[in-house]
Amino acid sequence: MNMLRNRLRRLQGKSVDAQPANHAEDRAASSQSDSQQADKPVEAQSVNQAECEPTIGHSGTGLDNDTLECSANSTAHSSETAPAEQAVAAGSSTASLLQLQLSALPADEPFAEKWAELSVQLAQNEFGSFLLRSLRACGTEAIGMHAFGEWQQASSFLNAFHPQSSADPTQFLFLDLETTGLGSGTGNVPFMVGLAFWENDGFTVQQALIRHPAEERAMLAYVHRLTARFTHLVTYNGKSFDWPLMHSRYVLNGMRQTIWEPLHIDLLHPSRAIWRNTLESCKLSHIEKMRLGIVRIDDLPGAEAPARYFQYLNSGDPGLLEDVYRHNEIDMLSLVTLAIRFGHLLSNRDVKSIVQQPNEPEEMVRTGLWLERMGCQLYSEQLFQLAVHVPQQRTQTLMLLAMRDKRMQNMERALQLWQRVVDTESIWTTHDQVEAAIELSMYYEHKAKQLEQALAYAETAYERLREIRPGGRRSAQQQQKELEQLEKRLNRLKKKCRGTA
């Protein structure tokens, strides 16, 4: 073996390791503990063997709390930052229906106490074992501007994402993965699956963790069975990351015949639609800070989670994962809070009843446009009105709304907005001003048939365009082309004016 190592080192132009033997011993020690773990019921099964047959029946609403070992006594895991952590491992999921046995980690398990401190339990099913941490977040609690209890009301409006659906608050599953790498390649393993759902007047947050990759199958089987009771999946960027990755993991583990096909609500998309230009980033961690009032203290950056997990794999010390657990937990609750916010927005009620209104005109207009697309005209028009009445604002925002009004045949306001853009005083002429003048010129030429007016606006557009120095995204060539087009317009209008005169 060392031969191979040395041969490779030489080929790679590295100096040959003088004492590879020590490495080997270290390794032998740690792989021994690996195999000890593997001797337990974990026992990895060949990946291409039998398909996973989910045999769970319908999970009724009547929760069977007695079947669960409520570790209510082990509430004591510290941290004041997240109130959610006060309630623990509530008798939530009907474990028996999920064919899952929960128990404390056996005392002879290395670091058993530390696991208990983290309120982590050993979960076992016929595919093996993994670890499960369950928390409760009561309806009266909050980590940001919205109490979790608002979900009861807000959730019904989220049906707007899938107009045919009429889910009740308990039918939404929130999901967020912590993975060992990036992208959806087959070597990227979700080592922690964060799940959250509403039950018994509060949220249950479950975090499934695998102690090593051979436990993945048991964890997936559990998630698979759990998902069957929900109709909706709520994620952040889950359409392109979390869910395709789960899909890939099911295929790899031979479970693809029965993959759950949820109505998926990926909150990244509406977040982008609304905050694209008002927030510098549409990462959940940024949005929650700027718009949901969530403050994380000593949060582990998500990108560092894989490295922590690899350290854990080498040492077995659960303490290394504490920050990962907390990071994922806040991600889950932040996602819930964001979902509540979107639910409120979609409630289509009077503006003033909304807890937190958009505060920048750009955000108001973009929120309005999004709501309009989602079928909430009442609230969107209120937002447009609010935006219009803000005195100083970016021409870009005014144009956004003006183009919407043009499309919706609200010419009166469109004309006012374009005029405002043209009249805006600023040090540098913006391209919006040129465009607004062209729009006005077109309107007066074709609709109002006032050629003199049209000519005047075209001239304004031409002068404005000549004030703009090309640069940035617009090349000199483009500028030249636009000037030529405007010249044509001017000539045509002049000719027409002469013709009618």
Add this chain to the structure above:
Amino acid sequence: MMNEWTGKARNMSEWLESLKQQKEIMENVTEWRTIPPREAVYAPLPQQLHPELKGALQAKGIDKLYSHQAEAFAAAAQGAHVVTVTPTASGKTLCYNLPVLQEITNNPEARALYLFPTKALAQDQVAELQQFADLMDCDLKTHTYDGDTAPSIRTAIRNAGHIVVTNPDMLHSAILPHHTKWVRLFENIKFIVIDEVHAYRGVFGSHVANVLRRLLRICQFYGSNPQFLCASATIENPGEHASRLIGKPVHVIDNNGAPAGEKHFIFYNPPVVNQQLGIRRSSVIETKKLASALIKQGLQTIVFARSRVRVELLLTYLQELTEHKVNDGTIRGYRGGYLPKLRREIERGLRSGEIKAVVSTNALELGIDIGQLQACVLNGYPGTIASTWQQSGRAGRRNEISVTFLVASSSPLDQYMIQNPDYFFNRPPEQALIDPDNLLILIDHVKCAAYELPFKRGEQFGAERLEDMMEFLTEEKVVHHVGDTWYWMEQSFPAHNISLRSAASENFVIIDISNRNKVIGEVDRFSAPTLIHEEAIYIHEGVQYQVEKLDYEEKKAYVREVDVDYYTDANLAVELKVLHVDKQKSFGHLEQCYGEVTVNAQPTIFKKIRLRTHENIGSGPIHLPEEELHTASYWFTFSDQLAASLTKEQMQSALMGLANVLSNIAPLYLMCDPFDIRVVPQVKAVHSGKPTIFFYDRYPGGIGLSKRLYEIHNTLLQNAEQLIRQCGCVSGCPACVGPLEEVGIWGKQTALQLLTMKLD
């Protein structure tokens, strides 16, 4: 008869006759072989051929097959892995398309994966398959899947494509690592088609063999066991090569039944202009002369040159022919560094006939569809018999006479070929060599494979023990061991850091700062130190550029258009150390060895060489970092006794002369780029103190070239001796041991002395 007004012959045979009358040409022709036309050998359409397919063939005007096509169909039907060996334009695509289409018409769930070495070849293939589909009126979904495929249709291809046409690089970095998205393909894959298998040799081939190992591992995971259908140009070992590549025994089909027109193969040796120094007239100038004559006759002509620089030189010269027509685009260049769009345009122009002549590197040697041309001029021996036939095959329309000129350069290999025509016409082409178990290449792909699927104890991947490799990767902390399984546990995506071809991922881009920083081309990392060092003259599409700045870290060369009357040529200094001897033999005064060495290489100076006269008019230093290489080597050593019979200076010239000869004839036995193998003479080798000549593979760990040379040691030296003896020069020339300035006046004599005394 010839048109007296225009000087144009009415057809090829008339022109060839007139050529025979031209004394100044004929005195340089050393061989004129006429290869008679070949009649087609047909076979009926197979009985079991699906009626739809039969109908489509008939609609294309095909009511019988060539014998090799029928044999390929039969062998595939019996479940064999097949490799079909055929020359250019012999209907090889039907050899694999028929079995595949037969399977899909019978079973619409069946899938096939086609691999071509380049994107351009893949696109040609899809067009042909689509034509079939239209004729059969069946819902055959064929699509290319490569870097150019729009994201919007990728999902559809993954789920519904019957035939997915791609390249090994895409398979390696995009398909295999995401195999869970390709379930439909991998579960139902019946055939893997690999065209141009001869192109998968050396480092690239060794990588591709490993990509195929990964592919088969994934197929097995999904329960499929595909059959391979391969096609190859004529090489000596198609069966052995294909079998090493796919890791399975293959059925070889090489009874070509396609017809061919009469072909004239003319060897042309430029006249000697200085007998004493053995200097011949430039092959570039002679090539230009012959190509001009062909182009003036209106014959569509392809000129092959061995280097990019030569392509550009010849293009510049030939475009002068059209100068009064103001560069009308009828004479074009073609080589790797051109951007894809330009290349597609040139290919189209050749097919339509708008382009009358093209000057190309071996980039056009592969099966890119440019139609059949009428004449071919090879500037210099292409390096291998296989390439020579491939390139010559570009000229030759059915039922038409074609002509190929081989214009020899003064290199020993060219001179050997031109003086031994029987060697070329009677010998089988070279072997394609790969070493899929090169440790560095193997371990790279073991990583990718672990990323794709966990490894189980008892699995086999390549020649090394899997457990050893896994233990190594566990120590490196890229896999995690649990029970009897090793799992990938690292953040990276290994395929992204592994390029199948040195040139593909590590290209230097060439930026023209005199024209709005436009990217005008690319150079692979291998060639960069000698082609685009600062002050080098880089020629692109006939235009000269001087390299102003080379950003080695960022892999960018900034050039400015210039108009100078010289080009540049760089030198490389090499230091070499023996690490380990694996094999050893001695005969008489000679000991031959095979083992591991380290090589330190550094470019030193460049020379400025005047255009047309090719005289040296100046030089300058090159400042670039040294590169270290650990690789396989074959070397032989002369005894002290023999060394004592020569002075140190004599030994120096003898070894240098011998090395020159050997470096040129070694490629005779290896199907490799001349850059892939290097020869270094040392009067006192560091490890033994004895006069030694080293050969080494220019790839870490070696790819089997030196090993092969070690095996054919005796033949190699015999041929070296024969070449030196047969050379007409007095005391060494560029065609044998090298020019006098380099090897001194004893070079030829002492080199021969070494070779004759070695067995005493």
